Amino acid sequence: MPAPIELHYWPTPNGWKISIALEEMGLPYELHLVNIGAGEQFEPGFLKIAPNNRMPAIVDPEGPDGKPISVFESGAILQYLARKTGRFYGSTPREQVEVEEWLMWQMGGVGPMAGQAHHFLKYAPAMDPPNDLPYAKDRYRNEVGRLYGVLDRRLEGRDFVAGAYSIADMAIWPWASLWEGQQQDISGLKNLQAWLERVGSRPGVQAGRALAAEKRNQIQDDRKAQSVLFGQKAR
Amino acid sequence: MAQFRVTAGPQGLLPGGSDDAPLAGLLRAARALPPGAPLLVLVHGYRYDPASPGACPHGSLYSAGGWPAQLGFGPAGSGLCIGFGWTARAPHLPELLRSGRTGFARVYDRAGETGAALAGLLNRLGAALPGRPVDILAHSLGARVALSALPHLDGPGAAALGRMILLGGAEFAGRAEAAFAAAPEQARPEVYSIVARLNDPFDALFELFAPRGPGADHALSRRLPRLRNWLALQIDGPATRRWARSRGIALAAPSARVAHNGFYTLPGAMALYAGILREREIFSVAALRGSPALAEHEPRWARFGPLPPMPGAGLGRGAFRPRFGGPRPS
The missing domain is CATH 3.40.30.10 (Glutaredoxin)
Structure with a gap:
């Protein structure tokens, strides 16, 4: 052990x-x-x-x-x-490159953009005094929407973003599962919807998501x- | 302490049991809550009675391992939960002899009267804790208690009302609308009306036996009240399950056709309600209205139908002719 x-x-x-x-x-x-x-x-x-x-x-x-x-x-x-x-990292150098591409896509794209979307859409308007900034809200809302479009296209015909289920899925899912708070409309993104459910159904994901949930x-x-x-x- | 219990009675609001602190202690604990930690009032439904050891909600639903723990209350900083007890049972026979109606009808009326006691609690919390939302989770006739509290709220109590999670609310849509119409202007709660096809027989019984009169139209599961910030969510529907799973909540499929307590015994359901209480932005009514899956409700009686066709039905006039596939000859 x-x-x-x-x-x-x-x-x-x-x-x-x-x-x-x-x-x-x-x-x-x-x-x-x-x-x-x-x-x-x-x-x-x-x-x-x-x-x-x-x-x-x-x-x-x-x-x-x-x-x-x-x-x-x-x-x-x-x-x-x-x-x-x-x-969860591929089994060949080629597969590992694929995992890294999508892991870095999350680290440099979805994470920062969705993080800023949360900030300008939820936190900044609730500050005292409020910071309700239409340009910032539109900018990050749109950028997150663009990234989810990329993800949806990537998932066409695939179960997971980079071959088998990998750390790239583990990195993207936590942010993408919060799409409502990022004011996204994913009704047309069928591949993304199916992937959110597929990943969210995994017991490990559910247990990880539930860790100290009472602190949220x-x-x-x-x-x-x-x-x-x-x-x-x-x- | 993460949990308090109170009981509504003829003398007003009392601590729920001998081990519970008086209301002053409750208010002290509420004032000491960390910012953002939920403050929740639980309201049970029919057939519970704090005065009866065998049916006391404080020793069952509200006990340490009951609803509070399932909703994430317990660890330090996890919020404060108040179990609200009221007398929710009455014998049928004496009531039938006295007034020609069931004991349920009497309890229904009492639920409406008990709303004033719940409003008293909310008013005290609202006055003591300005700016902190107070949420309610109510089951069955407890939903009628919660809705009946609305007209009795004062300004601070109304402003404090945050989210109301009504599990299988045993109330008419018309009366819910009337309660909101009589509430102070500051009362703008978000309402999550949790419905279930598992509960269809109980909804039908409710419509049959609840006292009639103004506003007695359809149960909340049958008609959506015309109210702002009201969301109906079918907890035992396949679309809701898919939606929950995509958020990492393991909402299970029901294993029975009928269950009145399925609202809180269905695995994953309480985790979903905990999300509504704790992840306010993600689970806001406005955000959830953007989820098409939640608008998909199965029709009433879906657990019982459609019935399988009778053998040979529709084939010829009166003659039983088994069909073995292929198009029917014209």
């Missing part, structure tokens, strides 16, 4: 990527909640693991050389866990959390 991996986590789409991966891979883990609304991501102990003050992060007591290793950035964690277990509260009504999350300066 391997030693449990420390999972530094809060129930957000980026956090779910890793809770889903750990559940899918059957790796034992120990949950360390990082309350991002209360500013726990700025604590010195956490910054040693995740210098960008963002969760998720992990500490694996049994790293590649047998020594403990910490990993931050959800995409890097997914790659690390997939390499560690030899699962509304940030837009929490002035202190807004100040912590959106008041960060350059240094």
Whole structure:
């Protein structure tokens, strides 16, 4: 039985990527909640693991050389866990390239764009005073819509984005499953709808999505959390 | 403490049991809630009675392993849950002899009267916690209690009302509309009316035995009230299951044709309600109206039909002629 991996986590789409991966891979883990609304991501102990003050992060007591290793950035964690277990990362170099393409597509596209869509569509208008910015709202809503169009076309005739079910699916699903909050209309995107259901039906995805779900509260009504999350300066 | 219990009685609102703190303690706990943590009032339905050990909701539905835990209440910061008890049963025979109607009809009337006590609780919470939404999850006749509270709300109580999740609401659509019409202007809750084909026989019995009069038209499962922010969701429908699964919620298919408690015993249903309480943006009525799957409801009595055709039906006049495939000769 391997030693449990420390999972530094809060129930957000980026956090779910890793809770889903750990559940899918059957790796034992120990949950360390990082309350991002209360500013726990700025604590010195956490910054040693995740210098960008963002969760998720992990500490694996049994790293590649047998020594403990910490990993931050959800995409890097997914790659690390997939390499560690030899699962969900394709079985040939060509397949691995495909997985990486779609993993990076999520990391550089869906994640940032949907994140900004959430910010300008939900959080900014609820601030005191409100920041209701039509250009920003349209910009990110449209960009997310474009990305979901790309995903829908990619899924034509496929069950998963990159060959067999992989860490690329685990990375994209948590964000795409929140399409309603990004004010998207996916009624015409049949492949995307079927994929959302296909991935969401997996027990590992359901268990990862449910981890500490009781902590998912509304940030837009929490002035202190807004100040912590959106008041960060350059240094 | 993540959980409190109160009981509505002739003396007003009382703590639910000897181990529960008085209402002042409840308000203190509510004030100490973290921002964004849900504050929820649970209202049971027919046949529960806090005064009867065998039917007490505080010892069953509202117990530590019951609804609160299934909705994610318990861990620190997970919110505060208030179990609201009321006398929801009455013997049939004395009522039949006294008034010629069933005990259910009497409990229906009592549910309407109990709305005032629930409104008293909401008014106190609203006054003590301005800006914090108070949600309600009510089953069956508990939905009538919740809707009947609306006209009794004061300004702060009305403004506090957040989301109402009505599980198999035993109320007429016309009376729900009347309750909203009589509510203060500040009352703008989002209503999630959870319906189920599993509950069809109970809806039919409700329509048969609930007292008639103004507003007594159709059960909430049969007619959508003409109200803003009202969403009807069929919890045991295949489209809803697909929709839930695409969000990682393992909503199961029903294993029976009939169940009045399926609203909370169907695996995955409580996880869905927990999402409505905790993920306010994703599960807002406005957002869910954008999901075409949720507009797909099976027709009433879908669990019982269509009945299989009789052998030989429609083949000839009176003669039984088995059909073995292929087009019927003209």
